[in-house]
Amino acid sequence: MSIFRTRTTLSRSAATAAAAALLVAGLAACGEGAQGSGGDGEVKVGLITKTDTNPFFVKMAQGAKQAAKANGAELSTAAGKFDGDNEGQVTAIENMVAAGVDGILITPNDSKAIVPAIKAARAKGVLVIALDSPTEPRDGTDALFATDNFKAGELIGAYAKARMKGKQARIATLDLAPGVAVGKLRHDGFLKGYGIKAGDKSIVCSQDTQGDQSKGQAAMENCLQKAPDINVVYTINEPAALGAYTALKAKGRAKDTLIVSVDGGCTGVKSVKAGKIAATSQQYPLKMAADGVKAVVEHAEDDKKVSGYHDTGVTLVTDHPAAGSGAAKDSKYGLDNCWG
Amino acid sequence: MSTTAAPPNASPPARNAHTAEPTGATAALRRFAATPTAGPAVALLVAGLFFTLQSDRFLSGGNLALVIQQVMVVGTLALGQTLIILTAGIDLSCGAIMAFGGIVMAKLAADGTLPPLVAIAAGIGVCTLFGAANGALVTFVRLPPFIVTLGMLNIAFALTHIYSDEQTVTDLPGALTWLGETFPMGRTDISYGSVLTIALFLFFAYVLGQTAWGKHVYALGNSPEVARLTGIRTTRLRLAVFTVAGFIYGIAALLLVSRTGVGDPKAGQTDNLDSITAVVLGGTSLFGGRGLVLGTLLGALIVGVFRNGLQLMGVGSIYQTLITGGLVIIAVTVDQISRRRTR
Missing domain, CATH: 3.40.50.2300 (Response regulator)
Incomplete structure (x- = not known):
């Protein structure tokens, strides 16, 4: 009886391990695709939107992707889980800084609550640009690219x-x-x-x-x-x-x-x-993201730093x-x- | 495992001690494999190995400390959730209760109504009361935990928004944000909150594994009827479990406030399901009576490691959600298959 039990649990652990291994193998395939030509000399840009589902932000991500490709930069994206999710955006900022991004473009879910996390990222030399909505205070980010x-x-x-x-x-x-x-x-x-x-x-x-x-x-x-x-x-x-x-x-x-x-x-x-x-x-979310990516690339390559408010037109x-x-x-x- | 046949006061760790014959290394390995924590531990190691190979930034003290810091809030909620799930209950209100507790302590402290430490105690107290209210409705009115906590989810959510007036509370006194600060250990910065989280888990691992109270919790989850007949005061015990869980949510509220540095009325909206995810990934059975709190810690870390590792690889957050979903299905499938086999 006791041997039987042990064996069952052994096979259970083996099954979990096998399943995890399979999943990870699947990931490896998709990971290569996502990284693309990811070499280390490239400028890395992070885009953090309010959610993954709103078409406004989907367009924004599309603009960022095109601009990243045109400027030879590497783009990674993240989003809050729901409209208003501050902690998810804090986590995304931390992980992007850990990934070594040169700049972060963010549409803050909470204009006040996100400021301490942005401050920590900027202290590590990351350029942070708010897209679409400002932080409170507005100088919480290096610049704001938004509709008037x-x-x-x-x-x-x-x-x-x-x-x-x-x-x-x-x-x-x-x-x-x-x-x-x-x-x-x-x-x-x-x-x-x-x-x-x-x-x-x-x-x-x-x-x-x-x-x-x-x-x-x-x-x-x-x-x-x-x-x-x-x-x-x-x-x-x-x-x-x-x-x-x-x-x-x-x-x-x-x-x-x-x-x-x-x-x-x-x-x-x-x-x-x-x-x-x-x-x-x-208004033009695609332009906000595209201009943002360009600004990060210019900062990383030519040390030109954007500041203040940039009107993306209406x-x-x-x-x-x-x-x-x-x-x-x-x-x-x-x-x-x-x-x- | 035919847990129903076991005496009601036998918890998994105790049973494992009986089943394995102590003959050296293989026996130790078998004993480990027989715990419900083995699967998650292996999965975490495999994931860690994978991300180490994929990104040279993954395996550093700083990054791993960051992952722990990122899972401390959901992990602590999941600790309370584990206690409830071990009794075959469920709590949908944990995230909303935490958000309310957080906004209470932040607001009372920020506008100077109460000294910071008293404000923290008030926030934790509010959470404990909510837990007790859940427990009272489940035990005395005999409502299903799912329904009670669904109702409480809405009540706590609404109270958070009414009390906060939808405003984020900033400029908090140091006592509320202290747990978010770090101290250097070697070349790695560890946050005080991470240490508190791990200490809490170790404490409850001890309580559940080594004390009579812990064994009674497992017994209640296995079979409330048998537990009652063996003389356990099941009503009082269930009430206590919900109340203790509420207290733990209060600690989570303090961790949340300290992590983000603000009182955020919109916080925690998906944390109820995220905490259940951590519990399930940690190998605890949703049918009660089987599981370990340390498994829950591993479950929370698995989610955190995937989120962090995938971001380091440049994979977007929607894929992180996709993968978490896959992991949950795998974990529950493994639990079900092992149950069927032992029948």
């Missing part, structure tokens, strides 16, 4: 103003969440572009959506209950805009309501083309330009340059 979110809001604000010329506006704002800088910047930019101040009586409803389509729909439904005559809807991003459109359509109000948004994702631009969204401010995309709304591109241009 205030300007993105301003563009659609001015556009809405031009379209509404002569009509009394009843505005709903579908915002992001309390305490998130991006949401506040776009909102404030929209108001400036429209030429009104916070608390203006034309703003009849403001709700948070977390940038989520179903929450955007619920928020719009509630706003319509409160003020059925809403005719301008500012939305934090395109999913929220599509949620708002669904709610407006159900009430038969889709045709006579102007929806404006920010992002320039492919689904969003298609909605501009289909007339669901009147205009959107398009474009108003609409098929119904209005007089006095400023320069705009049509949905064809938008689709050629969209992400996701």
